[in-house]
Amino acid sequence: MNSVNPLHQLIDNKLYSRYSSLIPISSVSLILIDHLGEILMEFNPVPDFCKLVCQENDHQVCDYCLTCLKQKENRYVCDYGLENVYVPIVVDNQTLGYIIGIQAFSTETEYKKFLLDLPQINVETGVEVERIAKALAALKTVDDKEIRIYEQICGHVANNIALDIQEKIIDGHQDLERLSIEKEILEKKIVELESKNDSLVINPHFLFNTLNSIARTAYFEESHTTEELIYCLSDILRYTLKQESQIHTIESEIDYIKKYLHIQKVRFKDRLNYTIDIPDYLRSHYILNMTLQPIVENALIHGITPKRDGGTIKLSAKEVGKSIVIAVEDDGNGFPARVLTEIEANQDDKMSLGFRSTDRRLKKYFGSEYGLFITKSDYSGSIVTIKIPENKLR
Structure with a gap:
């Protein structure tokens, strides 16, 4: 050669x-x-x-x-x-x-x-x-x-x-x-x-x-709030990519919701407060991914945002017999009457579609006795719950 x-x-x-x-x-x-x-x-x-x-x-x-x-x-x-x-x-x-x-x-x-x-x-x-x-x-x-x-x-x-x-x-x-x-x-x-x-x-x-x-660039520019928000958004996107399994722990879902609410808190400042009270012994049970996000988002959009002084969103969970009930509560203005009517009538309002989709997913996966329920909606606020069976993997 x-x-x-x-x-x-x-x-x-x-x-x-x-x-x-x-x-x-x-x-x-x-x-x-x-x-x-x-x-x-x-x-x-x-x-x-x-x-x-x-x-x-x-x-x-x-x-x-x-x-x-x-x-x-x-x-x-x-x-x-x-x-x-x-x-x-x-x-x-x-x-x-x-x-x-x-x-x-x-x-x-x-x-x-x-x-x-x-x-x-x-x-x-x-x-x-x-x-x-x-x-x-x-x-x-x-x-x-x-x-x-x-x-x-x-x-x-x-x-x-x-x-x-x-x-x-x-x-x-x-x-x-x-x-x-x-x-x-x-x-x-x-x-x-x-x-x-x-x-x-x-x-x-x-x-x-x-x-x-x-976010890394923001760190070197000492824009720490921007850095933190970008990391939160990145983690949210990463969570939504986990489609190889549609079921995740309540702990994972709550961690996702915390990041979502943190971003909104920076946006709305004192007009938004939130609390999360999920007992530790319930966090290892399993829930369908992206179940709570549309409920929390609607509480923010329809409950808190219209109020001049804002309000508070509360997440809580408890055992009811052999089931787990997770509640998303706000002290806003409640859902508009039109929205409640459309949800009940199965009409194609964007909000009702989100709720119905979540309800169908829960029923299909866990059974017809489970799903999403609007337990309260008036001028003092709203409470939306989801009911799932105890399903901790051993």
Whole structure:
């Protein structure tokens, strides 16, 4: 084989134009390097964090990366918690370079983002803390499904680059268009379909991880109230994503409601107060997720908001025989007569739809004797209860 790395010769033959159409548009990094770590092509750019903190220059991966590439796992996590996947480009049993992808946090390593000692990184690199914080906030978080897709992409690109080198650079064939065009198009369509299917999970995760990044920036700007609110909202979004099981503990549901009410408290200030009195021995029982939120939201919108001086929302729970009754009470103006009529008549008011949906879910899951009940609604306030069976898992 020629002493000059054939990868460098392939770059001269418009490598980017050949492969860029096969790579999904993404903010997640995907790069080509030679066996010495020189970056030959950035199909999707390396994150600024890596360039500022890890790399000695923009054209060379860090020493830690080079060390990890000698392993056989094809995946590693760097010292800062970033996931990397890679596939070697092998021609005639010689490794000429690598395709490397991701350089982002996984859902398992994301917590490391908040443990990084930025002042210490500043001492080690000389980069301003503000620049490090901004670059850190811009890092993405991916889940296992997206990582698996990028493993497929890396393998596909690496294998086809190896074919290009063998046939065009070594064997001297120039009509590369005959090389597996149908196969490339088919594999591209498969990856696109997988990506679109997985976007149902990836996009919401992207949203709350972006919120966490914004919160981190707010921390460094000493906007502590903003930081706290963003973390609360991020946790709320994370809870709503837990659709693999529609049933959660009362403790989890109450924790969700606390964060929701905290955000509203900041918004309404003294016009909103709330208390939560749920006995500890009831908190380990199970409830359908997102059961209390529409009730609490309606207490706020229809009960507290219309009153000039606001009011209080109270959550409580008690045992009644073999059942658990959770009450959401407010001292507002009560539901408008129109709303009560529409609920009773099963009409399609937005509020009645929310209540009826919650009632149907409870009855379908626990039985017809359980559900949602409006036990009081007048000018002194409203009480809405849900009744569920005792169902603590042992």
